[in-house]
Each structure stands twice: as C-alpha cells, then as structure tokens.
Amino acid sequence: MFAYFTGHRSEIMAELWSHVQLAVIPVIIGLIIALPLGWVAARFKWAYPPLISVAGLIYTIPSLVLFVAMPGILGTQILDVVNVIVALAAYAVALLVRVVADGLASVPADAKQAATAMGYKPLGRFFAVELPLAVPVIAAGVRVATVSNVSLVTVATLIGTSQLGTLFSDGFSAGTDQSSPILLGIVLCIVLALVLDFAIQFATRALTPWLRAVPKT
Amino acid sequence: MWTYLSTGTNWGGQAGLWTNILDQVEYSVIAIVIASLIAFPLGLWIGHTGKGGTFVVGSVNATRALPTFGLMVLLFIVLSPHFHGRSNAVYIIPVEIVLVLLAVPPILSNTYAGVQSVDPAIRDAAKGMGMTGRQVLTSVELPNAFPLIMSGLRSASLQVIATATVGAYIGLGGLGRPIYDGFQQGPFQDTDPSRAATGQLLGGALLVAVLALAIDFILATIQRYTTSRGITGRYRRSTVLAGSQPVMAPEPEKVISEVVAQQPRRPGLRPDSVR
Numbered sequence: 001m002f003a004y005f006t007g008h009r010s011e012i013m014a015e016l017w018s019h020v021q022l023a024v025i026p027v028i029i030g031l032i033i034a035l036p037l038g039w040v041a042a043r044f045k046w047a048y049p050p051l052i053s054v055a056g057l058i059y060t061i062p063s064l065v066l067f068v069a070m071p072g073i074l075g076t077q078i079l080d081v082v083n084v085i086v087a088l089a090a091y092a093v094a095l096l097v098r099v100v101a102d103g104l105a106s107v108p109a110d111a112k113q114a115a116t117a118m119g120y121k122p123l124g125r126f127f128a129v130e131l132p133l134a135v136p137v138i139a140a141g142v143r144v145a146t147v148s149n150v151s152l153v154t155v156a157t158l159i160g161t162s163q164l165g166t167l168f169s170d171g172f173s174a175g176t177d178q179s180s181p182i183l184l185g186i187v188l189c190i191v192l193a194l195v196l197d198f199a200i201q202f203a204t205r206a207l208t209p210w211l212r213a214v215p216k217t
Numbered sequence: 218m219w220t221y222l223s224t225g226t227n228w229g230g231q232a233g234l235w236t237n238i239l240d241q242v243e244y245s246v247i248a249i250v251i252a253s254l255i256a257f258p259l260g261l262w263i264g265h266t267g268k269g270g271t272f273v274v275g276s277v278n279a280t281r282a283l284p285t286f287g288l289m290v291l292l293f294i295v296l297s298p299h300f301h302g303r304s305n306a307v308y309i310i311p312v313e314i315v316l317v318l319l320a321v322p323p324i325l326s327n328t329y330a331g332v333q334s335v336d337p338a339i340r341d342a343a344k345g346m347g348m349t350g351r352q353v354l355t356s357v358e359l360p361n362a363f364p365l366i367m368s369g370l371r372s373a374s375l376q377v378i379a380t381a382t383v384g385a386y387i388g389l390g391g392l393g394r395p396i397y398d399g400f401q402q403g404p405f406q407d408t409d410p411s412r413a414a415t416g417q418l419l420g421g422a423l424l425v426a427v428l429a430l431a432i433d434f435i436l437a438t439i440q441r442y443t444t445s446r447g448i449t450g451r452y453r454r455s456t457v458l459a460g461s462q463p464v465m466a467p468e469p470e471k472v473i474s475e476v477v478a479q480q481p482r483r484p485g486l487r488p489d490s491v492r
Contacts (some may be wrong), residue, residue: 060429062379065422068396072419078400144281151284155383158286159400168287171294172387182291186284193282 001187004180012167016188018081019163022153023196026085027146030092031138037093038100039126051097058094063152066090067159084156091152092145099141103134132207139204143197150193154185164188218423221416234395234424241391241428244309244381248316249374256321257366260328264362265354273329277322286383289315293387305389312384319380320373327369331362360445367440371433378429392428395421 005012041051070076070083107130115129154165167185171178221227228234263269292311300307335358343357385393399418441449 057430060375060433061426062375062382062429064379064382064393064396065425068400068418068422147278147281150282151286154284154286158383158386158397165284165286168284168290169386172290178294179291182287182294186287186291189284189287190282197278197282 001180001184004177004184008181012184012188015162015164015166016192018161019150019153019165019189019192022081022084022088022156022161022163023146023149023192026088027092027142027149029085029089030096030145031142033089033093034096034100035131037097039104041097041101042104048101052101055094055097058090063087063091063155064158067156079160081161083159084153084161088149088152092149095145096138096141099138100134103137103141104130106137107133135204135207136211139200139207143200146196146200147193150189150196154189164192218416218419221413221420222423227417227420232390232394234420237390237392237394237421238424238428240389241378241381241393241425244312244316244384244389244391245374245377245432248313248320248377248381249370251313252317252320252324252373252377253370255317256324257328260325260366261332261354261359263325264329264332265350265358267333270329270333273326277326280318280322283318285315285319285380286386288318289383290387308384308387308389311387312381312389316377316380320377323369323373323376324366325369327365327372328362331365331369332358334365335361360448363444364440364448367436367444371436371440374432374436375429378425378432382425392421392425396425 037051041048066087067083068078070087071078071080074082074086076082111129111133112125115125120128153163154168156163157165157169164185167181167188171180171182171185174181222234226233230236260273263273289311292314293308296311297307300310332354339357339361340353343353348357381389381391382393382396384391385397395417399414399416399421402414402417
C-alpha cells in the first residue's frame with residue numbers, strides 16, 4: 001500500500017485534491033441554497049410540508065442515476081465535473097433544508113423576543129441571533145452531508161470523473177497486486193472524512209462560544 | 218430513452234429489464250432482511266438498557282465515511298479466487314456484505330434513538346403500572362419508537378437500492394447493468410442516430426429512480442397503517458400526544474436522530490418537537 005503510494009505519488013495527490021473539491025464545494029453550495037429555503041420552511045407553516053417532501057424525494061434518487069442524468073438536464077458532457085458537483089449539491093440541499101428549518105425552529109422564542117426588544121430588525125435578528133443559535137443543529141447536518149459526500153464522490157468513478165475512487169477502478173483493472181490501490185483509496189477516503197468532520201466540529205466550536213460560557217446543568 | 222423502454226425485446230430474456238428489476242429487488246431485500254435481523258434487536262436492547270449509546274453513534278458516523286464502492290471492489294478481489302463453478306455467488310456475496318454494512322447503521326441508530334426518545338414520564342408510568350421490563354419494551358417503547366424505526370428502515374432501503382446499482386461494475390446483474398453497459402458504449406457521445414446507448418443508460422436510471430420511489434411509497438404506506446393510532450393521532454384528533462407525529466422525509470431523520478443521540482436532554486431537539 002505504501003509502496004503503491006510512493007510509486008504513484010503525483011497522480012494520487014491530484015486525485016485527493018479533486019476529491020476534496022468534489023466533497024466540499026457541493027456542501028457549501030447546498031448550504032447556501034438550503035439557508036433561505038430552510039428559513040421559509042421555518043417561518044411559514046404552510047411551506048414546511050411541501051419543501052420537506054420535495055427534499056425527501058430528491059434524496060430517494062440513487063446517486064449513480066443522478067450522475068448519469070445530469071448531462072441530459074444541464075446539457076453538459078458526461079465527463080464534465082459540473083455533473084458531479086450539481087448532483088451532490090442537490091443531495092446536500094435535500095438534507096440541509098430540513099436541518100436548517102429544524103435548527104431555526106429550535107431557537108427559543110424568548111431569545112427572539114429579547115432580540116426584538118433590544119431593537120433588532122427582522123433581517124438583523126436573523127443573522128445576529130437566530131442563525132448563530134441554530135448553528136449546533138445545522139452543523140450536525142453539515143457533518144452528515146460532508147462525510148457521506150466523501151464516500152458518494154467515489155461513485156463518480158463510474159462516469160469517469162477522476163478522484164480517489166479512480167484508485168478502485170485502477171485496482172480492479174490491474175494485473176497483479178490489485179488490493180494495494182483499493183486499500184489505499186479506502187484509507188484515504190476515511191482519513192479525509194475524519195479530517196473534514198474534525199474541521200467542521202472545530203468551526204462549530206469557534207462559532208458557538210456561548211455553549212461553553214455557562215456551565216452545563 | 219423512450220425508444221429503449223418501449224422496445225419489447227429489451228424487457229424479456231435472461232438479460233432483459235424484467236430480470237434486472239427482479240434481481241435488483243432480490244439483492245436489496247436480502248440485504249435489508251439480514252441487516253434488520255442484526256440491527257433491530259440490537260437497537261432495541263441498547264435503547265432499552267441505555268448501554269452502548271456512544272458505540273452506536275460512533276459506529277454510525279464511522280460507516281458513513283466508508284466508501285462502499287471501494288469496499289465492494291476490494292471484497293470482490295479478495296473473495297473471488299475462493300469461488301469456483303458457474304454460480305454467480307462470486308458477485309452476490311461481496312455486494313451483499315457491503316449492502317448489509319450500509320443498511321445496519323441507519324436501522325440501528327434510529328431504533329436506538331426511537332427508544333431513547335420515549336418520554337421518561339411515559340416509561341415511569343408504565344413501570345408504575347407494574348409492567349415488567351419486557352412489557353415496557355414491547356407495549357410502550359416499541360410503539361412510541363415505531364415512526365423513527367420505520368424511517369430508519371426506509372432510509373436504509375433507499376441507500377441499499379441505490380448502492381446495489383454500483384454492483385454492476387464488478388459484474389453483478391440488476392438495474393446497474395443497463396446504466397453501466399450504456400455508459401461503456403459511450404453515452405451522449407454515440408453518433409448512432411438512434412442514440413441507443415444513451416437510451417439504455419437513461420432508461421436504466423429512470424427505472425432505478427422509479428423502483429426506489431415505489432419501495433419508499435410501499436414502506437410509507439406500511440408505516441402509516443402499522444403505527445399505533447395513539448401515536449399518529451389518527452385515533453381522535455383532540456387527544457394527540459404533543460407532537461408525536463410520524464415524520465415524512467426518509468433520509469433527514471437520521472440527522473435528527475443523531476442530534477437526539479448526542480444530546481438527548483436538550484429540549485427542542487427531540488424528534489417529537491421538530492416534526
């Protein structure tokens with residue numbers, strides 16, 4: 001496994017880098033889209049059921065299906081990386097809309113009232129009070145989305161996108177010593193998932209200083 | 218795509234679409250049944266006794282990071298030299314191992330979270346009425362946890378159906394077959410005016426999506442009619458227990474259940490308050 005790594009260092013580093021991009025960018029795009037949608041779902045009661053059902057429906061579509069259908073929907077080439085990013089972003093939105101809505105709904109009403117009494121306008125109150133207080137719940141969803149994304153990205157190997165999953169197909173088609181690249185790919189995926197997960201937890205901790213300001217009861 | 222799906226000869230025969238659909242269902246059902254036999258009793262036991270909750274949360278997060286596709290290829294390469302003869306067990310066994318590994322965590326964590334999320338007051342009341350531990354589990358905790366347990370089963374089924382298609386890469390049948398074969402012939406780039414490969418690929422893709430939706434719909438219907446009426450509130454509208462309604466979307470429950478598992482005592486995060 002290590003011999004394989006040293007022998008193919010530059011390719012593997014390139015694959016690792018594109019894997020990182022394919023795992024992280026869709027979650028960021030997904031979060032940006034999910035925030036306003038989740039706000040609508042939390043703010044207006046009538047909007048919650050349809051938004052959440054549509055999100056659940058998107059999640060029902062298998063990843064391979066979404067990958068191969070994207071060129072048809074977007075008019076891109078099958079080898080285009082955009083397909084993978086859009087497909088994974090759709091999953092991230094599907095997962096995060098609910099999380100954002102539930103996170104915003106979990107903000108205590110007294111906190112919102114206090115903020116209003118202090119003179120916050122609705123928009124300012126959202127960014128200064130509601131969103132930060134919803135961070136723990138949203139972050140839990142972002143962790144799930146990111147970690148499962150890392151393993152979903154490998155499926156994109158089947159449509160020819162280069163990332164760590166490429167090591168699996170390399171191993172599959174290799175003549176001898178097939179397991180080294182595959183094992184290496186699995187290990188790198190898990191390590192990457194752990195690193196990203198840790199980074200999100202660290203960011204969450206930095207964003208929620210108040211959770212440690214008061215001793216836990 | 219419609220040409221491919223509407224051509225009768227594509228549906229029949231050994232490699233036809235009907236066989237693909239039946240294979241896909243067969244692989245998925247086997248995996249779900251095995252996974253349920255493992256995860257469901259374990260989840261009930263862990264939830265009931267409260268022992269090993271951290272183990273559940275940890276193992277769920279760990280398996281989510283595992284690239285199932287890679288594991289499938291690895292198992293195939295490791296196991297294939299040990300199979301001989303004409304059976305296709307050599308393809309099925311690696312895929313089934315991976316699918317079971319994939320399906321256990323959502324069922325386990327949702328069963329655990331479901332039992333854990335039962336209001337302690339209800340549990341105390343049951344004990345106070347003189348119920349034994351087993352009775353509390355079967356007639357109080359289980360019905361209360363049922364919506365969450367079913368949503369775990371639903372998300373596990375979806376993941377299994379989706380991932381079973383990837384098995385086509387190592388040579389398994391099922392609905393991954395037309396997708397993968399279509400891709401091998403050069404989808405979207407085929408110059409053939411009928412665009413047969415593209416049609417085959419998209420036709421297979423559509424069938425997987427439809428199958429996944431159909432299975433989810435069937436499970437949702439089962440959930441609707443097997444959940445205790447005292448839980449759903451279909452019994453009498455005015456006596457609904459605060460917010461314990463079944464939840465609709467399949468996957469995102471897992472997020473909630475994990476939040477529950479990690480912070481069981483925080484009000485506002487319990488599944489019954491988020492709906």
